[in-house]
Amino acid sequence: MKLSFTGIYLLVLVGCTKTNLPKKVSIKTTDSISIWIDESKKRKIPIEQRKLGLKKAYELSNQISIDSSKLRNISLIAYEAEGLNYDELFLKANNLALELSAKIKNDSIVGETHWNYGLYYTKKGKIDSAYFHYHKAYEVYDIIEEEYFKAKMLYNMGYIQGIIKDYTGSEISIINAIEIYKKLDKPKSLYRCYNYLGLIYSELEEFDRSIFSHNKALEYLKEIEDEDKVLFKEASLNNLGLVYQKQKAYDKSIENFEAAINNNELKRSNLNFYARLKDNIAYTKFLMGDTLNLKNDFYSALNIRDSLNNISGVAISKRHLAELFVIKKDTQKAIEEGREALRLVNSVENNRDKLETLMLLSKIDKNKATKYLEEYVHLNDSLQSEERKTRNKFTRIRFETDEYIEETEKLTEQNILITVGGITLLMFLSLAYFLRVQRAKNKELLFEQEQQKANEEIFSLMLKQQSKLEEGRMKERHRISEDLHDGVLGKIFGTRLGLGFLNVKGDDSTIEKHKSYIDELQSIEKEIRSISHELKNEILTSKENYTKIIHDLIEQKSITGNFKFKFKCDRSIDWDTVDDDVKINYYRIVQEGLQNIIKYAQATLVEVDIKLVNDILNLRISDNGKGFKNGKLVKKGIGLKNIESRAKKLNGNFKINSLINKGTIIFVSNPL
């Protein structure tokens, strides 16, 4: 088992390195820091020199004042330092990177630093710390929705869970990673996941599932075009062989091992792996009961491992040999090899192999069986409790996260509540404000309407007053006219004729005089008659009511403003048929216009002209006052605004024209 795990262990690290690299390279810059960093990447250069270069890069980076670019360099350096196993620099750089990235809230680098820590602690065997950091990185990537890295972290977490035998947890993590990888279509990552899943199922003794997973891994392997592919396939075959071995399907097991070992390249590229396969084949044969030539096979594997100083491997080989010697009834040799294996295992602190070796020894070394068994039980218990503790730790890490998430959710909920409340309040307030404004507007409108109505009333009263006045005057004139005509005239006529019939005695001149007086009386009659007529013919002498009102207005203003005026009004306008509204507004416009003239123009002559052309009523008010530069009227006074708004109200036009010292012309036109 240990063997396969070791193989996977390698794959995990390779996976992380591979994917991170291109990203880092892309940030390549031409400054000295990046040169140093590049230097540290060169495999040909001795490791000490690479470390030195990296340290120089770190020192230079530390002087950068801009946090973002400093962070970029530092995180690069941390990553490289981790790769070079330069612990001191790594811890320094990664710490700084974490600090900086948190400060400037660069989440993706926060994730990266945690990832680096994860790698570091995995390497150091502090798997609980590693798990913690992978989990942190996972959280960060989850938030910023970096799906690919998130899946990687899940895989790393699953891997560590597998190590501490939390197989179900591991299975969940890996399956979650698989789901993401499938979406992203990452065959290589999928291969790793299925391979690891196969191992997990094997541990759970779900062999069918394990075999299915391994085959799935091999399927994905076909989609990978990579130079590492060869080793991947051999590793998978090896793992499959182990599953079959466990399942006691020894033929199939050997078949897979041999398929792996048949690669001629293997011996050259990974001798350890080759030895492992050789050992696995021999051991499977041993389990089958085929002991022929096994001793040589075990020894050849042992020799290779020994030559490579692979102590764990040598220990395994020795244990297998011990088992072989037991079968061969060579107890003495078996015990010898077993004890040697135990010694080696103790030297590399490999508990898993130690347990197996102890179990074996307890079976073969009858004298010390109790002692070995006790040691076995003790170690097993301690290991199990250790694993349990770690598992609990992991659970706590996850639980804390869950709690944190819950807390965050609660806070988010609160936030939402506050936001919703705030928005509601704001909406309510703005609604209230809106209503208030609307009401004020309505009030204003109502007020305006009332004012308008009042205006009209005042005007119609004025008109009525005017017409009553006019009527009274007319009546009076009629009365005078009648009196003159019927009374006075008649009496004079009678008197005159009466005088004519008088026989005046006297000389000729007296008679002549008498006659001339009579004639004089006749001409007086004529005069009176014409006066009477003129009095009566109202239409010929007096103006129309409205015209009169306007005239009076201008006259009155002319006294205030001390100017002369000319007022012309089209006589053809039948004011009786014109809307009161129009009349009122024209009256007001004239009033405002004259007011403006009084206020600003200092005019000496004002002309007001009302004309009807093609059913359009034109009003023109011109003066000879100061005027203003055309278009330079700083702001329209309330008077002009009123005129404009009145003209607009009537659907009419308003124009103002002016020249400095030439006066101003206001022009209003409105269709009737």
Add this chain to the structure above:
Amino acid sequence: MYLTPCKMKKKYNVLIVDDHPIIADVYKSGFELVSAENNDVEFQISMANSCDEALDYLKGVSKQNSIDIVFLDISLPPSSDGKFISGEDIGLKLRNDLPNCKIIVSTTFNDNYRIQVILQTLNPEGFLIKNDINKEELVTSIKSILNDTPYYSKSVLELFRKQLSTDYRLDKIDRQLLYEMSIGTKMKDLPNIIPMSMAGLEKRKKNLKVLFKVQDNDDRELILKAKEKGFI
């Protein structure tokens, strides 16, 4: 100077209707002057100062004691029953009751419209505008009437002349419309005076303006033109 005594003096019953006693008196003087100049005629003169008095007098009229000549003023105090508001109404009654009676209208009115109307309704044998006449003309008019010759004073003759010289043919309503406008009656009050709708009156006014070649929409000009042409 001897006159043949057997010759019967022609006797005329004369009624003078005028609200001014002084004028009535003058007319009487006129008749007296005529009868003094001409022995053949004799005038029995009665006087009435109002419509009521004139009507009272008419009640007492019989075949034997008819009225031959009436001097009729137009502006008179109306009758108490309100049926007769002017001399015009009295004239109509006279025309109706006593077809042979000769009427001399004597009035201060000298506007063409009124003259025209009176001419049309009463067709008087004499038409005197008070201001036109003096003693001589008064006497002449009386003499003319006695000779069965109509007599019109110069304002009336002037009107005839004017109307003969124009082609316009205005009917009664047109004339009335113009007259009412000329005395300042408001358009809106017109339908109460003239039995026509507002729209009809407006149309007539428009037509009149076209007829008198009045430009724009000027009522004033229309009236001036109508006056000039003798319609008012």
